[in-house]
Amino acid sequence: MIAPHADALIGHVRANRERYVEELKAWMAVPSISAQPDHAADVRRSAEHAVARLRAAGFTQAEVLETDGNPVAYAAWLGAPGAPTILIYGHHDVQPADPLELWTSPPFEGTVRNGKLYGRGAVDDKGQCLMHIAALEAHLRVNGKLPLNVKVVFEGEEEIGSPSFEAFLAREKEKLACDVVVVSDTAVFAEDVPSLTTSLRGLVHWEITVHGPAADLHSGYYGGIVKNPLEALAQILAALKDAHGRVVVPGFYEGVRELSPQERADIAALPFDPAKIAHELGVTELGGEPSRMPLERAWFRPTLEVNGMYGGYQGAGQKTIIPSFARAKISARLVPHQDPHHVKHAVTTFVQRVAPRGVRLEVEAHGDTRAVETSRDHPAVAAAARAMELGFGKPPVFIGTGGTIGPVSSFDRILHLPQVLIGVGLPDDAIHAPNEKFDLSQFFGGIETMTYLYDELANALR
Amino acid sequence: MIAPHADALIGHVRANRERYVEELKAWMAVPSISAQPDHAADVRRSAEHAVARLRAAGFTQAEVLETDGNPVAYAAWLGAPGAPTILIYGHHDVQPADPLELWTSPPFEGTVRNGKLYGRGAVDDKGQCLMHIAALEAHLRVNGKLPLNVKVVFEGEEEIGSPSFEAFLAREKEKLACDVVVVSDTAVFAEDVPSLTTSLRGLVHWEITVHGPAADLHSGYYGGIVKNPLEALAQILAALKDAHGRVVVPGFYEGVRELSPQERADIAALPFDPAKIAHELGVTELGGEPSRMPLERAWFRPTLEVNGMYGGYQGAGQKTIIPSFARAKISARLVPHQDPHHVKHAVTTFVQRVAPRGVRLEVEAHGDTRAVETSRDHPAVAAAARAMELGFGKPPVFIGTGGTIGPVSSFDRILHLPQVLIGVGLPDDAIHAPNEKFDLSQFFGGIETMTYLYDELANALR
Numbered sequence: 072m073i074a075p076h077a078d079a080l081i082g083h084v085r086a087n088r089e090r091y092v093e094e095l096k097a098w099m100a101v102p103s104i105s106a107q108p109d110h111a112a113d114v115r116r117s118a119e120h121a122v123a124r125l126r127a128a129g130f131t132q133a134e135v136l137e138t139d140g141n142p143v144a145y146a147a148w149l150g151a152p153g154a155p156t157i158l159i160y161g162h163h164d165v166q167p168a169d170p171l172e173l174w175t176s177p178p179f180e181g182t183v184r185n186g187k188l189y190g191r192g193a194v195d196d197k198g199q200c201l202m203h204i205a206a207l208e209a210h211l212r213v214n215g216k217l218p219l220n221v222k223v224v225f226e227g228e229e230e231i232g233s234p235s236f237e238a239f240l241a242r243e244k245e246k247l248a249c250d251v252v253v254v255s256d257t258a259v260f261a262e263d264v265p266s267l268t269t270s271l272r273g274l275v276h277w278e279i280t281v282h283g284p285a286a287d288l289h290s291g292y293y294g295g296i297v298k299n300p301l302e303a304l305a306q307i308l309a310a311l312k313d314a315h316g317r318v319v320v321p322g323f324y325e326g327v328r329e330l331s332p333q334e335r336a337d338i339a340a341l342p343f344d345p346a347k348i349a350h351e352l353g354v355t356e357l358g359g360e361p362s363r364m365p366l367e368r369a370w371f372r373p374t375l376e377v378n379g380m381y382g383g384y385q386g387a388g389q390k391t392i393i394p395s396f397a398r399a400k401i402s403a404r405l406v407p408h409q410d411p412h413h414v415k416h417a418v419t420t421f422v423q424r425v426a427p428r429g430v431r432l433e434v435e436a437h438g439d440t441r442a443v444e445t446s447r448d449h450p451a452v453a454a455a456a457r458a459m460e461l462g463f464g465k466p467p468v469f470i471g472t473g474g475t476i477g478p479v480s481s482f483d484r485i486l487h488l489p490q491v492l493i494g495v496g497l498p499d500d501a502i503h504a505p506n507e508k509f510d511l512s513q514f515f516g517g518i519e520t521m522t523y524l525y526d527e528l529a530n531a532l533r
Numbered sequence: 534m535i536a537p538h539a540d541a542l543i544g545h546v547r548a549n550r551e552r553y554v555e556e557l558k559a560w561m562a563v564p565s566i567s568a569q570p571d572h573a574a575d576v577r578r579s580a581e582h583a584v585a586r587l588r589a590a591g592f593t594q595a596e597v598l599e600t601d602g603n604p605v606a607y608a609a610w611l612g613a614p615g616a617p618t619i620l621i622y623g624h625h626d627v628q629p630a631d632p633l634e635l636w637t638s639p640p641f642e643g644t645v646r647n648g649k650l651y652g653r654g655a656v657d658d659k660g661q662c663l664m665h666i667a668a669l670e671a672h673l674r675v676n677g678k679l680p681l682n683v684k685v686v687f688e689g690e691e692e693i694g695s696p697s698f699e700a701f702l703a704r705e706k707e708k709l710a711c712d713v714v715v716v717s718d719t720a721v722f723a724e725d726v727p728s729l730t731t732s733l734r735g736l737v738h739w740e741i742t743v744h745g746p747a748a749d750l751h752s753g754y755y756g757g758i759v760k761n762p763l764e765a766l767a768q769i770l771a772a773l774k775d776a777h778g779r780v781v782v783p784g785f786y787e788g789v790r791e792l793s794p795q796e797r798a799d800i801a802a803l804p805f806d807p808a809k810i811a812h813e814l815g816v817t818e819l820g821g822e823p824s825r826m827p828l829e830r831a832w833f834r835p836t837l838e839v840n841g842m843y844g845g846y847q848g849a850g851q852k853t854i855i856p857s858f859a860r861a862k863i864s865a866r867l868v869p870h871q872d873p874h875h876v877k878h879a880v881t882t883f884v885q886r887v888a889p890r891g892v893r894l895e896v897e898a899h900g901d902t903r904a905v906e907t908s909r910d911h912p913a914v915a916a917a918a919r920a921m922e923l924g925f926g927k928p929p930v931f932i933g934t935g936g937t938i939g940p941v942s943s944f945d946r947i948l949h950l951p952q953v954l955i956g957v958g959l960p961d962d963a964i965h966a967p968n969e970k971f972d973l974s975q976f977f978g979g980i981e982t983m984t985y986l987y988d989e990l991a992n993a994l995r
Contacts, residue, residue, distance in 0.1 A: 106850035167852055173748065231850055258754075272753060276851050285815025286635065287966040290838045291734060291936030292720075294866050295830035296810075298820030301839035301861075302774070308764065309771035348758075353747025353857075358760030358891040368757035376752045377763035378854055383841035384862060388568035388693055389738050389899070390629050391864050391937075392840055392965050395815075399763075400846060402853050404756050429820040437851070474753030475853075503854050504749040 077461075080522050083209045088515055091205050092188060094124065095514075096181035098163075098197045099190045105141055105164035105231045114227045117163045118142040121200065121225050128204050129211030130223070136243070140235035141227030148207070149220045155532035156220035157525075158249040158488075160478055161200035161256060162229030165192040166503045173505035187508040194509035195502035199255040199494055200225050202514065206521035218529035222249055226478060229256070232274060232438045233477035240478075240485045250489075250532055251451040252482045253524070255517070257472055257494030260341060262510070265459045265467040267452060268492040270370060273405035273442040274475040275415050276378070279307065279422060280433040281397045287383075290391040297393055298429030301382045304397040307432075310425040311375055311418075316360045318375045322417040326408035330371055338366045341468065351499065370471030374404040375418070404473060407442045440477040445490050454531035455491045455524060462520025463495075495520065539923075542984050545671045550977055553667050554650060556586065557976075558643035560625075560659045561652045567603055567626035567693045576689045579625045580604040583662065583687050590666050591673035592685070598705070602697035603689030610673070611682045617994035618682035619987075620711040620950075622940055623662035623718060624691035627654040628965045635967035649970040656971035657964035661717040661956055662687050664976065668983035680991035684711055688940060691718070694736060694900045695939035702940075702947045712951075712994055713913040714944045715986070717979070719934055719956030722803060724972070727921045727929040729914060730954040732832060735867035735904040736937040737877050738840070741769065741884060742895040743859045749845075752853040759855050760891030763844045766859040769894075772887040773837055773880075778822045780837045784879040788870035792833055800828045803930065813961065832933030836866040837880070866935060869904045902939045907952050916993035917953045917986060924982025925957075957982065 084091075103117035104110040118135045121144035125133040133146035144163055149156070168178035168191050176182035181190040188198070203223065210217050224247065228235055240247065259266040283300035284293070313319050330338070345357045345365055359368040382397030384390035403414055415436040426432045446452065447469055459467045482488050495517035501507045546553075565579035566572040580597045583606035587595040595608035606625055611618070630640035630653050638644035643652040650660070665685065672679050686709065690697055702709065721728040745762035746755070775781050792800075807819045807827055821830040844859030846852035865876055877898040888894045908914065909931055921929045944950050957979035963969045 106848065106852060108849060167846070167848055169846075169848065170749075274753070274853065276853070283816060286963055286968065287632075288814065289936065289965040290836070290840060290864060291736070291866055291934070292831065292960065292964075293814070294836035294838050294935055295821045295834050296819045296827045297814060297816055299838050301842045302770065305767040305770035305839065305842075308767035312764070352750065352755070352759060354745060354759060354891055355893060356891050357758045359757045365758045369754065372757050374752070374756035376756050376761050376853075376855060377767065377845065378752060378852060379845035379847050379856070380763045380767070380859065381843040381847045383839065384629070384631075385841050385843045385860075386568065386629060386631065387570060389862060389864065390568060390840060390965065391736065391738070391838075393838060394841070397842065398847075400851060402752060402851065404753055429816055429818050431817060472753070473756055474751065498754065501748055502754075503751040503852065506748065 077523065079213050080209050081519055083213050084205060084518050084522055087205070091201060091518065092183065092511065095188065095193070095198050095201050098201065099181045099192045100179055102179045103164045103227065104167050105228050106167050111141065114141045114164050118144040118227055121163050122146065124204055125223060128208035138235040138239040143227060143239065144225040146223040147221070148217050150216055151218065151220050154219040154529055155251070156222065156249040157528055158222045158224060158247060158252045159203050160224050160226070160252055160254045161203065162196045162226040163200065164227045164230050165195070166230050170505060175506055186511050188511060189506055189508045191507055193507050194496045194500045195507065196229065196256045198509040198514055199496070199517065202255060202517040202521050205518045206525070209522055210525060218526050222247060229477060232440060233481065236478050237481045237485055240481055244486070251528065252488050252490040254476060254479055254490055254492050255494045256476050257492050258496035258498055258500065260468060260470050262497055264342070265463040265465050266470045267455055267459065267467045268472050268494070269447050269469050270407065270444045270471040271442060271479055272473050272475050273409065273411060273440040273480060274402060274477070275405065275411045275436065275438040275440070276400065276402035277418060277437070278435045279304070279399045279401065282431040282433065284393065284395050287395050288393040290393050293393050298427060299393050300397040300430055301394060303427050303430045304380070304382065304399055306427055307422055307425055308377055308399060316358065320417050320421040323414060324373065325413060326410065327373060327406055328408060330367060338364055341366060369473040371406050373406050373409055375401065377401050404475060405442050407444050409442065411439045411441055440475055441480045441484070443479050443483050445492060449489045450531040451489055451491050451528060454527035455493045458520050458524035458527045459493065461523040463516050493520070493524065539985065541675050542671050543981055545675050546667055546980050546984055549667070553663060553980065554645065554973065557650065557655070557660050557663050560663065561643045561654045562641055564641045565626045565689065566629050567690050568629050573603065576603045576626055580606045580689055583625050584608070586666055587685060590670035600697040600701040605689060605701065606687040608685040609683070610679050612678055613680065613682050616681040616991055617713070618684065618711040619990055620684045620686060620709055620714045621665050622686050622688070622714055622716045623665065624658045624688040625662060626689045626692050627657070628692050632967060637968055648973050650973060650976070651968055651970045653969055655969050656958045656962045657969065658691065658718045660971040660976055661958070661979065664717060664979040664983050667980045668987070671984055672987060680988050684709060691939060694902060695943065698940050699943045699947055702943055706948070713990065714950050714952045716938060716941055716952055716954050717956045718938050719954050720958035720960055720962065722930060722932050724959055725927070726804065727925040727927050728932045729917055729921065729929045730934050730956065731909050731931050732869065732906045732933040733904060733941055734935050734937050735871065735873060735902040735942060736864060737867065737873045737898065737900040737902070738862065738864035739880060739899070740897045741766070741861045741863065744893040744895065746855065746857050749854040749856050752855050755855055760889060761855050762859040762892055763856060765889050765892040766842070766844065766861055768889055769884055769887055770839055770861060778820065782879050782883040785876060786835065787875060788872065789835060789868055790870060792829060800826055803828060831935040833868050835868050835871060837863065839863050866937060867904050869906050871904065873901045873903055902937055903942045903946070905941050905945050907954060911951045912993040913951055913953050913990060916989035917955045920982050920986035920989045921955065923985045925978050955982070955986065
């Protein structure tokens with residue numbers, strides 16, 4: 072059912088598309104990299120930028136809220152007494168931009184090429200936050216009001232695992248009280264395949280430092296009598312999996328469930344061509360456990376990945392040393408029913424156990440994000456499906472994602488709230504990588520989807 | 534036998550010690566890093582600096598000689614017709630200085646602390662070159678002449694494997710003609726254990742790049758379906774050795790001989806305390822093949838070491854990616870009778886063979902330095918032993934070194950010349966590492982040794 076005033080709203084958001092793109096560029100120009108402490112002031116500037124934009128959209132209540140870490144941009148419009156209240160979640164922090172030399176245009180200067188806006192944060196997640204701001208603004212300008220009460224929370228630490236968000240939620244429980252959480256930080260399955268996400272993986276990570284000699288040593292004098300930390304690190308990392316890509320850490324798979332025949336059939340029905348995907352990614356073939364379907368591996372199997380590794384000489388030419396240390400950053404994506412604490416402990420213990428003699432290990436474990444499964448049967452999810460059909464012209468499919476949104480886990484665990492995961496990124500958006508982009512057709516379709524969404528939710532939750 | 538005029542010479546070099554230290558600092562201030570192309574002009578400046586210093590010492594023939602790479606500093610004094618001719622070899626290029634943050638004082642500002650001169654090139658090899666310049670200058674100033682003909686060659690590419698030196702030797706064969714080569718680029722066995730080196734290891738190296746996806750990927754979306762290049766690299770490196778530290782590459786040990794009972798006994802007689810060495814190096818215990826003596830491993834067994842490794846995110850915090858590539862720099866130290874070409878081919882083939890599916894490998898092999906054994910029985914070696922006894926008050930022992938001096942291999946192969954390896958560095962000099970140093974007592978003892986050496990060689994080779 073289309074709300075009667077929808078035509079005017081859609082006309083409004085279509086007429087303002089160019090402005091939305093310019094506004095997104097302006098926000099992207101703030102390098103709000105939460106992982107890098109020297110960008111802390113930029114993250115704050117980004118929160119202030121969002122608050123100012125929400126005020127301009129018509130939110131009289133809009134403010135920067137402090138957390139134990141980076142600030143949250145918050146706004147509320149509570150002018151619909153008796154109507155339901157939704158909380159819209161997004162994040163205004165971004166991933167680091169390096170390696171800088173691989174960007175075609177500067178990461179913090181949003182640049183449109185072939186109908187796509189390139190730059191860090193274009194789709195993850197400033198662009199998706201702005202879809203809501205644009206849609207909310209349209210309602211407020213065209214109708215002078217929203218069809219339901221809205222609270223907006225744009226977080227500043229999502230890309231580093233939301234370390235302060237749970238405490239923030241617990242503290243601001245009353246201020247953030249709502250009926251449903253709407254999260255727009257996900258992607259659709261493919262272009263022309265509108266999708267709603269109903270499962271997300273969790274995330275924990277480690278930094279492993281292998282300490283060898285007190286200083287770098289000459290590999291001629293000491294080669295053969297001192298254990299090489301780089302060699303030790305390679306041996307430790309190689310010991311984590313068997314030849315079939317299965318993690319051999321005892322207890323790692325504890326709680327992981329097998330899919331039902333129906334779930335397998337649903338996955339098999341999705342359009343997925345491994346050879347085509349491999350070609351697009353630039354690899355010779357897909358990897359991972361060969362006994363399982365690729366989408367099962369990506370959505371419903373935990374991973375253990377090396378995200379970064381370094382030690383010794385990395386410059387031009389050769390420097391014949393045994394280095395004093397080697398370091399790896401590794402992380403695990405968790406699936407429902409895996410306990411983050413248990414996994415952190417299991418991997419830490421295993422790594423210490425398989426470390427060769429002659430080196431000293433330092434292992435730091437971080438993160439605490441459980442996987443989440445949301446209900447497909449909640450009326451808010453049905454409302455979101457209708458809004459997406461109106462916005463993109465096709466009913467959405469239900470999918471999982473291999474990604475992690477820590478706050479979804481926190482809303483689940485702390486506030487026990489139903490959640491709607493409605494995002495419109497594309498799988499090839501290169502989020503977390505050089506040349507991140509947002510297809511403008513997805514951006515504009517997303518704005519229209521959100522424009523419908525508030526009416527649909529108001530009706531469904533009444 | 535001490536030459537009759539030795540007292541005056543020794544008096545001269547003792548009176549000028551402070552000046553020698555200042556002169557060494559001035560030369561060290563030229564960052565002649567041959568591995569880094571942006572320091573090519575500094576390497577040339579360093580050659581010019583050496584030529585100027587040799588002229589000041591009294592060499593009227595002194596010039597920069599071009600090679601296909603970095604220039605050589607050359608000088609000759611041929612005023613003793615009928616007397617033998619020696620060629621003194623050293624090198625004026627140095628290793629890179631990074632990691633810079635681990636230096637206590639700036640690497641290119643020589644700084645004396647507790648009787649040791651700290652800085653890049655202090656002992657490897659500018660300081661050891663300057664021992665000869667000081668000793669030659671003493672003869673020329675005190676006596677107005679040298680006891681034999683001397684040619685000096687200070688090379689500019691030793692630290693990158695002397696890629697141009699063999700062609701230079703072949704081309705300048707007549708200019709460099711001599712009876713014996715004297716090389717001062719080695720260390721003694723320990724403080725108070727004067728030593729002459731009679732075997733050196735060779736060196737070849739590789740750069741291995743593991744290519745994965747065309748761009749860094751989000752480890753949530755693609756974790757489980759794309760082979761991680763860092764993981765692949767760890768698996769490749771871990772496959773190179775067995776649990777006992779033995780290289781498993783087929784053919785790697787081809788030609789390697791076992792030591793004779795006498796050689797083993799000689800090694801066992803040297804003062805070597807593994808626990809003490811481990812403590813000094815800051816490791817819990819020594820590493821390597823446990824079935825062999827540490828000094829056998831360091832001098833007479835080949836190695837395969839990872840010198841550097843990198844890929845993915847190395848900054849603060851966490852970036853959850855599957856990186857597009859991973860790279861390792863590895864090198865092998867070779868022992869007598871191993872063929873560098875054979876070893877390069879064997880490792881390259883093995884690495885390609887053990888690479889997991891889903892990644893693409895690029896392997897570059899470099900270097901061509903064979904191991905060398907010099908004769909203990911040549912009269913020049915006996916002369917060097919007498920000079921060292923005079924310089925340090927104790928007869929030297931004969932030792933091997935795990936290090937590599939490419940030119941020693943070239944003098945052996947191209948000019949078939951007897952060589953004397955007479956160096957005075959200490960094992961803890963941290964060459965190739967942060968805080969390289971030269972103990973001034975070794976520097977001054979070395980200058981006195983060289984002051985005696987020319988007379989001893991003149992007598993022995995007459």
